[in-house]
Amino acid sequence: MATIGDVAQVAGVSRSTASNVLSGNKRTSPEIQERVRRAVDTLGYTPNAGARALATSQTRVIGLLARFLDDEFAPAMLQYILGVSNTARELGYDILLVSEADGARALQRITSSLMVDGVVLLNVAERDDRLDVLRGANRPGVLVGLPGDPSGLDVFDLDFAETGRLMVQHLARLGHRELLLVSQPDHVVERGGAYVWRLRDAAVEEARLRGVTLRTVAAAPSQPEVGADLRAALDAHPDVTGLLVSNEAAAAALPFVLRDRGLESPRDVSVVGRFSAEFARTFSLPYTSIESAPDRLGQLAVRQLVRRIESPGGREEAHGVRFISPELVDRGSTGAPRPADGGTIAG
């Protein structure tokens, strides 16, 4: 491999001059620039990343900590990863993907060895053991997903409370009085991020204000168990006309469950989900939904992270939580409720 010393030699200049030409940090004469560039081309020179990292304490690599929990629905996570990866590359960074179970230790490893300039944490839990490590680390980090205590951290997330209100509003305005919200078991939610109950609590409150009945059920966050949970939920609440699905695994399984029951949306039941357009395409889901915008969240997170990485260390921009507003995408799965003439959803 050619080194900058080789380049300098071929160009007939010193190593420092070659470095200055390539970095542009110091003014150099056009003639010298030309000679150095030609030498670079001749030798096919590429800077050694390790040496550069050692000298500058910068790697131009971003750590991406994805948590893949055993019972989690992985396809939803893929879109975050791609959003982060693509944005990072646009900004000139590479991605170190860390998927190991012990996220706290992994975070410790990659930050304290200075492998990365910063990190993005996905799937942040209510009480996430990675956060203490992050706060003590010497590299900045940005979260996707709101933890219980976000103090001193940069966080991006969908506004789940507003999402819950919006879902209830939408169905209530259409005339639905009996709603069912499909979430996830609390212990899973706690690990996987509190977003589900933030949505649920706001939805419950909104339903109360509007005098609408909103029942909530927990369904497994993974296949195939979620199918059985959905069936049981429909059996338990036969008079429900509106379904709110804030559980990606449940949304993906819903077409099969409705079909088994001989139900069609919106004829028999109106459905509003919370997932991304890409997710809907992938699973052929014909349901109106709140866009969860994983690509946009990933993009915002990386942009903010790079801003922190590249801002002169001294003055600190304030940390904080940024919510993105929910947007409803109409796919025609909602309408007026079926007449309440004794027909039941289990029909």
Place this chain on the structure above:
Amino acid sequence: MATIGDVAQVAGVSRSTASNVLSGNKRTSPEIQERVRRAVDTLGYTPNAGARALATSQTRVIGLLARFLDDEFAPAMLQYILGVSNTARELGYDILLVSEADGARALQRITSSLMVDGVVLLNVAERDDRLDVLRGANRPGVLVGLPGDPSGLDVFDLDFAETGRLMVQHLARLGHRELLLVSQPDHVVERGGAYVWRLRDAAVEEARLRGVTLRTVAAAPSQPEVGADLRAALDAHPDVTGLLVSNEAAAAALPFVLRDRGLESPRDVSVVGRFSAEFARTFSLPYTSIESAPDRLGQLAVRQLVRRIESPGGREEAHGVRFISPELVDRGSTGAPRPADGGTIAG
């Protein structure tokens, strides 16, 4: 950050001795070992990855080049990524995930800057522009997916020819005489790997030997177009009783299409797919299938790559293509064909 110099100072030894204790490359007295270890704990020392890379020319990072094509069905790729990532971590390596469109340039960048010790190429195409770069690179690489010219490369792949034969065999033995193989358009196949026509050609030959009719159709490799393609295919071939699906997007859409047609498997049509068990779970697919084993392929690829990385540079193990044998997982979607009494698949 504490350096090895700090550790040495606290332990009262020289830097080289501290290094020797930590690497274990040279014998050291138990007493010195103890002092150094204590100093490491006290200071919370972690080696600087850049410095180590510079000194050893090793980064303990593996580059993972995933190609996400516009019209490709991404969820299938996720399992390869996780397989690679988890295996790499087990062997003490981290993963640099590269998803950018220009894979050849990305490969050039990460190898010539010595950011990685080796690379795994996913989704290798028949004529893949990354291969020339890989052959010219100074780091080893392993492919998942067989290219047109695999000479001088390590390749792992499912035995797609055998897979095609097995699928035909399975249905022919059950008595099916009219089969339809759902593949992908040739131009997509060429880019995305030749596996689809390797399977198709073998299936066609096997059908010929058995005197069975096997028609093949191309369907889009992504949602939602694939649904329309499937419907058109069923319309065009109403007498088909056996379906071979070697297209993940088509497999994921098939339940919806069959439902629209009022068809059930295996009652009306027998189905054999080619996808992984995890994929089947994710998409609630009740179809008998050939296991595509992405996790196992990823694991084998990483193992082989690490072997190359860590083998003393001199003696070279022979390169070559390793196929894994297809295994059929029975999910009950195949049976004897419906009586050929004039009933048609288009019902």
Place this chain on the structure above:
DNA sequence: CACCGCCAGCGAACCGGTTCGCTGGACGAC
């Protein structure tokens, strides 16, 4: 008791970049 061999620990060099302070030549001003 003297000599030899062994080996634990040390010091220095090296990996390949970046950066800082110095220098000397060119040019402008008086």
Place this chain on the structure above:
DNA sequence: GTCGTCCAGCGAACCGGTTCGCTGGCGGTG
């Protein structure tokens, strides 16, 4: 013509590890 200023390029130091050759103290042997 002389002096001062400016700045392009140079050399050296530094980042934080690893490694190689040397050394000196110890134990064993004759």
